[in-house]
Amino acid sequence: MSAIVSDIRPELITGNKTYHQITEDICSPTEQMPDKYWVMIFLFVLGLFGFGAVAMLVTIWFGIGTWYLNRTVGWGWDITNFVWWVGIGHAGTLISAILLLFRQKWRTGVNRAAEAMTIFAVICAAIFPLIHMGRIWLAFFVFPYPNTRGPLWVNFNSPLLWDVFAISTYFTVSLLFWYTGLVPDFATIRDRAKGMRKKIYNTLSFGWTGSAKHWQRWESLALVLAGLSTPLVLSVHTIVSFDFATSVIPGWHTTIFPPYFVAGAIFSGFAMVQTLMILTSISIPQLKNYITLQHIESMNKVIVLTGSIVGVAYLTELFIAWYSGYIYEQFAFYNRALGPYWWSYFAMMTCNVISPQFFWVKSLRRNLVVTFILSIVVNIGMWFERFVIIVTSLHRDYIPSSWNYYSPSWVEVGDYIFTFGFFGVAYMIFMRVAPVVAIAEVKSILKTSGDQYVKANREHKEESHSH
Amino acid sequence: MRTLNKTILYGLYLDEEILLEAVKEIREEGQDIWDVFTPFPVHGLDPLLGLKESRLHVAGFVYGMTGTITAFSFMTWVFTRDWPIIFGGKPYFSVPSFIPITFEFTVLMAAVGMVVTFYTVCGLGPGVTNPTLDNRITDDRFCIAFDVTGKTKDEINNLKSLLEKTKADETNIKDI
Numbered sequence: 001m002s003a004i005v006s007d008i009r010p011e012l013i014t015g016n017k018t019y020h021q022i023t024e025d026i027c028s029p030t031e032q033m034p035d036k037y038w039v040m041i042f043l044f045v046l047g048l049f050g051f052g053a054v055a056m057l058v059t060i061w062f063g064i065g066t067w068y069l070n071r072t073v074g075w076g077w078d079i080t081n082f083v084w085w086v087g088i089g090h091a092g093t094l095i096s097a098i099l100l101l102f103r104q105k106w107r108t109g110v111n112r113a114a115e116a117m118t119i120f121a122v123i124c125a126a127i128f129p130l131i132h133m134g135r136i137w138l139a140f141f142v143f144p145y146p147n148t149r150g151p152l153w154v155n156f157n158s159p160l161l162w163d164v165f166a167i168s169t170y171f172t173v174s175l176l177f178w179y180t181g182l183v184p185d186f187a188t189i190r191d192r193a194k195g196m197r198k199k200i201y202n203t204l205s206f207g208w209t210g211s212a213k214h215w216q217r218w219e220s221l222a223l224v225l226a227g228l229s230t231p232l233v234l235s236v237h238t239i240v241s242f243d244f245a246t247s248v249i250p251g252w253h254t255t256i257f258p259p260y261f262v263a264g265a266i267f268s269g270f271a272m273v274q275t276l277m278i279l280t281s282i283s284i285p286q287l288k289n290y291i292t293l294q295h296i297e298s299m300n301k302v303i304v305l306t307g308s309i310v311g312v313a314y315l316t317e318l319f320i321a322w323y324s325g326y327i328y329e330q331f332a333f334y335n336r337a338l339g340p341y342w343w344s345y346f347a348m349m350t351c352n353v354i355s356p357q358f359f360w361v362k363s364l365r366r367n368l369v370v371t372f373i374l375s376i377v378v379n380i381g382m383w384f385e386r387f388v389i390i391v392t393s394l395h396r397d398y399i400p401s402s403w404n405y406y407s408p409s410w411v412e413v414g415d416y417i418f419t420f421g422f423f424g425v426a427y428m429i430f431m432r433v434a435p436v437v438a439i440a441e442v443k444s445i446l447k448t449s450g451d452q453y454v455k456a457n458r459e460h461k462e463e464s465h466s467h
Numbered sequence: 468m469r470t471l472n473k474t475i476l477y478g479l480y481l482d483e484e485i486l487l488e489a490v491k492e493i494r495e496e497g498q499d500i501w502d503v504f505t506p507f508p509v510h511g512l513d514p515l516l517g518l519k520e521s522r523l524h525v526a527g528f529v530y531g532m533t534g535t536i537t538a539f540s541f542m543t544w545v546f547t548r549d550w551p552i553i554f555g556g557k558p559y560f561s562v563p564s565f566i567p568i569t570f571e572f573t574v575l576m577a578a579v580g581m582v583v584t585f586y587t588v589c590g591l592g593p594g595v596t597n598p599t600l601d602n603r604i605t606d607d608r609f610c611i612a613f614d615v616t617g618k619t620k621d622e623i624n625n626l627k628s629l630l631e632k633t634k635a636d637e638t639n640i641k642d643i
Contacts, residue, residue, distance in 0.1 A: 003484075019506065019607035144541075150550065156542045157554045162567040169575040176582045183591070184605070188506070191602040206586065207469075207595030210604050212516055214589045215508040220521040221585045225578055228527075232574045239567055440507040447483075 003447035007461060011451035012106050015289040019443050025286040026435045026442075027189050031197075034432055038283050042428045049421025055414020059131050066411040073394045073406035078128045079243075080386040081416050084268065085125035086167065086240055087261075087382060090233055091269025092118025093174060094302075096181075097229035100222065105449050106298050108441040109290045112185075113280060114273045115178040116434075120426045121272070122171045124419035129163070131415065159242035166239040173232060177225045180218070183208050185435040237265040244389065251332035251393030254320070260313035267306035267352070268382035270299050274375035276427065278368055280436060290437045293366045300365040303378065307356030310385075314353065332393055340405060341392045344384050351381020469597055471643050475501065476626055477600050477612040478635030483509045486609040489633035490515045493611065496629060501614035504604045523588075527581040534576025538569045598643035608636075615640070 017025070034042075058066055069076050092114040099107035130139050142164045144154045154161050187208035190201035208214070241257035274296065281287040321333040337345050355377045364370045396403045430436075447453055480486045486509065493500060494515060503516060513520075542565045546552070551559045586592045604610050613626050623640070630638045 023506075023606045144545075153545045153550055155552075155554065156546065156568055157557070157561060157564040159567075162571070165568045165571040165575075169571040172575060173578040176578055180582060180585070184507075188605040191599070191605045202596055203593060206591040206593060207597040208591060208605075209597050209599055210504040210506060211589075212503040212505065212509075212512055213518060214591070215505065216513050216518055217521045217523055217585055217589060219508050220523045221581055224524045224527045224581060228531075228574050228578055231570075235567070235570060239571075242567075443507040444510075 003453070005448055005453050005457040007457065009105070009449065009454075010294050011454040012109060012292060012294055012449035013290060013442065013446055014292055014451045016452045017289060017446065017450060019446065022290075022443055022446070023188055023192075023439060025289065026185075026437050026439050027192055028286075029284050029431065030189055030433055030435065031192070035283065038428065038432070041279075041283075042425070045421055045424025045428060047421070048417050049425050052414055052416075052418020052421045055411045056131070056418050058411050059415055060136055064132065064134055066409060068406060068409045068412065070404055070406065072397055072402050072404040073391055075390050075394065076406055077387075077408045077412040077416060078132045080383065080390050081419065082125050082128035083240055083261075083386045083390075084379075084383050085121045085128075085419065087237065087265035087268045087386075088272045088379075089118040089121040089125065089170070089174070089269065090237060090262070090265035091273050092116070092121075093170075093229050093233040094266055094269065095273070096177060097226040097233065100226040101230060104298075105445045106295050108438055108445055109292070109295050110273060110277060110299070110437075111441070112178075112181065112434075112438045113276060113436050115174065115181070116427065116430045116436075117272060117276055118174050118269075119171070119178060120423050120430075121269075122167065122174065123426075124423050126167055126171070127419060127422075128415075159239065159246050162239045163243060166236045170232060170236045173225065173229055177222075177229060180221060180225070181438055181441070182434060184210065184218070185439045188439050189435065234262055237262045249393050250326075250328040251336065251389065254317065256313055256316055256320070260310065260317075263306045263309040263313065264352075264382060264385060267303060267310055267356075268379055270302050270306070271375040271378035271382070274299055274303075274371055275379070278372045278375075280431060283431065284436065287437065290442055293368075296368065296371055297362075297365045300359045300371060303374075304356050304359035304365075307352060307359075307378070311353035314349065328398075331396075335396055336388060336392045339392065339396065341388065341395070344388050344392065348381055348384040348388050351377045352385060355381065469595065471598060472616075473501075473614055474616045474618075474640065474642050475600060475612050476615045476623060476630075476638065476640050477610050478627075478630030478633075478638045479601060479603065480609040480611070480634065481607075481636050483609055485634050486611070487511055487515060489611060489630075489635070492633050493629060498613070498626065498629065501612045504600065504610040504612065506605050506607060506609070509609070523581060523585060526584050527577045530580030530584075531573045531577035533580075534573040535569055537576070538572035539565055542568065600641055600643070601639070611635070 013022075015021075064078075067076065067078070069078075092111075095107050095114045096111045099111075130136050133139055142154060142161065144156075182204075183206050186201050186205035187210065190198055190205045193201050238258040238261065241261035244252035245254060245257040247253060277291050277296070281291050318333055318337075321329045324330070335341075355374055358364045358370065358374060391406055395406055478489075480489060483505065486503070486505070490500065490503065490512065494517070500516060503512060505512070512518075543560060546561075547559045553559070554561075557564075590597070600610060600612060601608060611630065615623050615626065627638050
């Protein structure tokens with residue numbers, strides 16, 4: 001029996017690879033000293049991390065009075081950054097879980113790095129509500145544990161508490177899913193390593209042997225975790241949107257938020273995956289055989305789809321605000337587009353709705369430079385989307401005498417830079433110590449998606465047609 | 468390092484298709500395979516080896532249901548018995564607002580429970596070092612292993628020739 005090769009699916013692994021070459025290509029970056037580009041980028045993100053750490057210390061030491069939040073605008077950059085980072089995390093779970101259920105083979109090339117991105121992004125996200133609490137050392141108060149104050153329980157009816165459960169569950173499940181996938185690949189590195197490295201990777205690999213029964217259970221586990229993660233990832237951003245949608249602030253109080261937030265999350269997440277994938281394969285050139293233009297194009301298709309959904313949602317919001325006949329809602333949207341923050345609305349519309357439309361053109365979808373630039377533009381746009389929703393809805397509230405203009409202090413900007421620094425440092429280290437591509441999973445699609453097999457099948461078909 | 472006190476005869480194959488043929492042939496000969504080791508999950512291997520379907524998903528369901536019941540009944544107890552508070556004029560027992568946490572807790576319990584069960588039943592975990600037969604098994608070799616503890620030389624030679632007949636690239640004996 002031989003693997004069934006599809007006539008229409010393109011190849012996903014190029015360079016005529018054998019199983020051993022796959023191992024070699026993906027393990028070797030963990031076994032060599034990093035090149036100078038890696039060191040340069042690492043020092044750069046370490047610098048961001050260091051500067052951000054100062055801002056974080058200032059925030060925690062002096063309290064959030066160091067921010068320029070005020071009575072009118074109580075949420076500013078902090079919650080904007082929180083929602084932005086959580087959204088970015090969503091692409092990793094979508095690739096590893098939803099595409100697994102849909103049996104999309106191209107996920108194997110990018111899932112490992114995308115899941116790592118998810119985990120680091122969720123950590124970055126969680127930092128913001130934690131520091132916004134003011135006394136971060138009392139953050140455990142959000143969990144319903146038996147305490148000496150009654151016990152006084154947390155408010156289970158509050159969307160902010162739902163968020164605590166959603167984000168912590170999301171982080172835990174993503175971490176377990178990611179690590180279980182890594183175990184066999186750590187074993188591969190272990191079996192190539194010597195001395196101290198062998199000991200470290202032996203611990204990381206949990207004693208994996210590759211027994212048939214273990215693989216069977218591993219696949220069963222991956223399938224069920226994917227099935228659990230799929231509604232989970234949709235629920236997480238739905239609940240994040242409830243933070244706004246269940247309030248009575250005009251501009252927030254809308255039922256369109258859950259689907260619109262989920263689409264936006266996937267949109268920004270895929271853009272971040274593109275940015276990371278392109279940078280990763282510059283640093284590790286042999287990865288171009290596993291993260292091909294085909295992968296880039298597939299992700300760009302997701303970006304154009306979700307970007308258009310987000311665009312439709314923006315227009316629907318505007319229409320409904322007008323159609324509601326409710327003057328406060330109408331004012332909120334008028335003020336959003338034409339008020340003092342018109343520039344952020346303009347940035348959001350341009351970056352999120354117009355820029356992804358370039359991806360309708362196939363040659364642009366397969367162009368790395370265009371993809372890289374647009375992936376950054378999309379993430380700028382998605383940051384502005386959250387800024388628009390949060391700040392422009394708040395800054396002109398019900399009493400005109402308390403209307404206000406908000407711009408951040410250097411500490412707030414520094415806190416945001418801290419998360420970039422953390423994310424960068426974590427990802428750069430991950431790139432050097434763990435296999436960036438899922439070795440076992442890529443091997444399992446070699447016979448159906450390797451270029452030599454796809455080509456042989458195509459030639460065979462052409463021959464039989466010409467007879 | 469864990470030792471099994473077994474003597475293992477094993478053959479290494481170069482491709483999963485050759486491995487599947489070999490497993491089929493060996494099973495037809497009526498020989499018991501101790502285990503098969505592969506670098507990635509080989510589909511079609513489980514029925515040939517006679518492995519039963521994993522029941523891990525059943526365990527997952529049970530853990531999930533435990534989570535559902537725990538979360539929902541705990542919130543109900545807190546808000547109707549232990550410390551009832553009126554929020555926005557809504558009833559104490561407001562089911563819709565219990566749903567998000569119930570769902571999240573269900574997923575959390577199912578996922579954590581299944582992962583813990585997976586590592587426990589497989590005998591894997593932090594600090595575990597299982598004996599391995601060959602370093603290339605996690606790279607590009609597919610391995611069929613026989614437990615030959617206490618077997619006679621003839622029986623071992625018989626199995627060895629069976630491995631060679633089914634196109635094993637190399638064969639070896641190892642005490643683990």
